[in-house]
Amino acid sequence: xxxxxxxxxxxxxxxxxxxxxxxxxxxxxxxxxxxxxxxxxxxxxxxxxxxxxxxxxxxxxxxxxxxxxxxxxxxxxxxxxxxxxxxxxxxxxxxxxxxxxxxxxxxxxxxxxxxxxxxxxxxxxxxxxxxxxxxxxxxxxxxxxxxxxxxxxxxxxxxxxxxxxxxxxxxxxxxxxxxxxxxxxxxxxxxxxxxxxxxxxxxxxxxxxxxxxxxxxxxxxxxxxxxxxxxxxxxxxxxxxxxxxxxxxxxxxxxxxxxxxxxxxxxxxxxxxxxxxxxxxxxxxxxxxxxxxxxxxxxxxxxxxxxxxxxxxxxxxxxxxxxxxxxxxxxxxxxxxxxxxxxxxxxxxxxxxxxxxxxxxxxxxxxxxxxxxxxxxxxxxxxxxxxxxxxxxxxxxxxxxxxxxxxxxxxxxxxxxxxxxxxxxxxxxxxxxxxxxxxxxxxxxxxxxxxxxxxxxxxxxxxxxxxxxxxxxxxxxxxxxxxxxxxxxxxxxxxxxxxxxxxxxxxxxxxxxxxxxxxxxxxxxxxxxxxxxxxxxxxxxxxxxxxxxxxxxxxxxxxxxxxxxxxxxxxxxxxxxxxxxxxxxxxxxxxxxxxxxxxxxxxxxxxxxxxxxxxxxxxxxxxxxxxxxxxxxxxxxxxxxxxxxxxxxxx
Numbered sequence: 188x189x190x191x192x193x194x195x196x197x198x199x200x201x202x203x204x205x206x207x208x209x210x211x212x213x214x215x216x217x218x219x220x221x222x223x224x225x226x227x228x229x230x231x232x233x234x235x236x237x238x239x240x241x242x243x244x245x246x247x248x249x250x251x252x253x254x255x256x257x258x259x260x261x262x263x264x265x266x267x268x269x270x271x272x273x274x275x276x277x278x279x280x281x282x283x284x285x286x287x288x289x290x291x292x293x294x295x296x297x298x299x300x301x302x303x304x305x306x307x308x309x310x311x312x313x314x315x316x317x318x319x320x321x322x323x324x325x326x327x328x329x330x331x332x333x334x335x336x337x338x339x340x341x342x343x344x345x346x347x348x349x350x351x352x353x354x355x356x357x358x359x360x361x362x363x364x365x366x367x368x369x370x371x372x373x374x375x376x377x378x379x380x381x382x383x384x385x386x387x388x389x390x391x392x393x394x395x396x397x398x399x400x401x402x403x404x405x406x407x408x409x410x411x412x413x414x415x416x417x418x419x420x421x422x423x424x425x426x427x428x429x430x431x432x433x434x435x436x437x438x439x440x441x442x443x444x445x446x447x448x449x450x451x452x453x454x455x456x457x458x459x460x461x462x463x464x465x466x467x468x469x470x471x472x473x474x475x476x477x478x479x480x481x482x483x484x485x486x487x488x489x490x491x492x493x494x495x496x497x498x499x500x501x502x503x504x505x506x507x508x509x510x511x512x513x514x515x516x517x518x519x520x521x522x523x524x525x526x527x528x529x530x531x532x533x534x535x536x537x538x539x540x541x542x543x544x545x546x547x548x549x550x551x552x553x554x555x556x557x558x559x560x561x562x563x564x565x566x567x568x569x570x571x572x573x574x575x576x577x578x579x580x581x582x583x584x585x586x587x588x589x590x591x592x593x594x595x596x597x598x599x600x601x602x603x604x605x606x607x608x609x610x611x612x613x614x615x616x617x618x619x620x621x622x623x624x625x626x627x628x629x630x631x632x633x634x635x636x637x638x639x640x641x642x643x644x645x646x647x648x649x650x651x652x653x654x655x656x657x658x659x660x661x662x663x664x665x666x667x668x669x670x671x672x673x674x675x676x677x678x679x680x681x682x683x684x685x686x687x688x689x690x691x692x693x694x695x696x697x698x699x700x701x702x703x704x705x706x707x708x709x710x711x712x713x714x715x716x717x718x719x720x721x722x723x724x725x726x727x728x729x730x731x732x733x734x735x736x737x738x739x740x741x742x743x744x745x746x747x748x749x750x751x752x753x754x755x756x757x758x759x760x761x762x763x764x765x766x767x768x769x770x771x772x773x774x775x776x777x778x779x780x781x782x783x784x785x786x787x788x789x790x791x792x793x794x795x796x797x798x799x800x801x802x803x804x805x806x807x808x809x810x811x812x813x814x815x816x817x818x819x820x821x822x823x824x825x826x827x828x829x830x831x832x833x834x835x836x837x838x
Contacts, residue, residue, distance in 0.1 A: 689717025
């Protein structure tokens with residue numbers, strides 16, 4: 188029962204906070220509702236001292252209370268967004284007061300004190316040990332947002348590999364957590380408690396995708412989610428439709444199978460559509476005029492979108508998170524300016540797509556969105572907007588009204604655009620840039636100066652992580668040397684494209700922790716010399732086919748914790764890691780389908796001395812005999828537990 192108590196407490200806390208902000212005539216009714224919610228919350232907490240299964244009656248109480256709290260929040264958000272008049276708002280608050288009174292009277296009439304005895308215990312599934320341990324750890328803190336975040340995993344199909352960054356942004360957009368750090372903390376709690384497991388890590392060791400640890404945990408949170416009407420799954424299977432209006436709708440369509448859609452979609456806050464092909468999706472799902480309070484819209488896997496569907500999305504004025512499949516649209520219309528609550532716009536696709544593909548034109552309205560934090564895709568600014576409306580955008584940026592933190596990313600070509608505005612975006616933390624074949628000399632000069640400023644600004648906020656990725660493979664000339672070496676701060680750097688040497692500005696990045704070099708054509712001795720002044724480097728990834736002899740001695744790269752080398756031709760690369768080298772190494776990836784290198788030989792790769800090593804990865808197509816030698820070296824390692832041998836395709 189403690190699970191539901193804490194989860195409701197988090198939802199009620201948001202509702203009470205918004206009720207307390209109500210001014211004017213509805214204020215008296217708002218105070219009355221707030222008092223009711225606080226009273227219910229306190230009563231629940233009094234009876235939440237023990238972890239126990241919850242009866243269906245108690246589950247129904249929580250479902251009703253959660254619905255009430257969500258209705259309150261929707262009412263106030265619609266009013267603040269000027270979607271309702273003062274008179275209508277007053278009427279809605281009065282109706283909510285009556286609904287609050289009816290709900291609390293009903294709970295008091297039937298009694299809230301948990302039912303004792305066998306019948307109540309048999310009415311619900313047992314709490315898995317992992318969740319019970321987490322609840323015991325959190326008991327007394329009454330921090331329920333992590334439990335609502337856990338229920339959110341039911342939104343995804345079984346065995347789905349959930350991307351962690353979009354997941355945490357969605358938690359924030361829905362108000363399940365108050366800030367990004369809480370989202371990170373919640374995911375860490377789930378990992379540490381073995382409730383959620385990593386299914387894919389980035390090369391820097393951070394969790395990239397995850398899912399519930401096992402069927403028992405997934406079944407439990409699924410039952411909790413359904414009993415409290417937290418998420419409604421529509422997948423064509425026969426299912427009893429819950430009473431009331433669903434708040435979150437997850438659609439898993441199958442060919443020629445009708446969906447069990449609810450009658451009303453007006454209260455849906457989150458809509459996620461998974462794995463669809465054109466023609467397989469019920470048209471009613473995409474009638475966005477039927478939705479009233481959407482905060483999160485995930486259409487990343489939905490191919491069945493027309494211009495009419497897209498246009499209707501821009502009327503969802505409470506939208507905070509919008510994700511659309513790459514390639515569906517080639518421009519974002521001016522109507523997006525209506526979405527002044529939008530925090531994330533994700534039109535990203537494959538990170539390795541050609542420069543000619545996937546480019547989306549945006550207008551000034553995107554940059555003028557007051558709450559936009561994350562802009563993901565491959566964007567260019569409208570040519571007309573730059574010349575006609577540039578002053579509007581510049582005034583907005585100079586006034587520090589933009590909260591944009593992630594610009595990942597934009598293209599630099601012959602037209603003016605983002606590169607001219609980049610130096611005015613003071614809150615940027617992550618920037619990704621593609622340089623096209625027609626990039627002009629003027630634009631590359633402006634870009635170099637903007638990048639220099641971005642790096643230099645990092646010195647003023649050393650506690651914030653800063654990331655820069657530049658793909659200049661199609662660029663007509665090398666311009667990396669034009670980026671000034673400044674005493675700034677950059678935590679992560681990725682360079683993709685031909686280089687004659689490691690750019691001088693890299694040597695000044697004393698705080699650089701992550702570096703990826705991709706198709707630069709540099710040989711190992713050039714890279715090693717260029718990194719001799721970067722003392723704190725922890726992660727190095729090389730995606731190169733012409734490195735030559737990689738000879739790592741005991742005094743090279745002594746701070747490196749993760750090393751990843753990706754190549755295709757084993758005849759062009761040899762690797763030697765001497766005894767005593769890389770003493771801090773935690774992860775070693777050598778990704779080549781035709782790998783010939785094996786560990787432990789006289790002049791080869793030595794890993795036995797690496798006391799921190801816990802992971803070695805090879806390409807899955809490596810010869811069976813070569814893989815067996817690596818497995819033997821891993822099994823014989825002195826670390827306990829022994830390192831794990833993984834198969835990773837790369838890059």
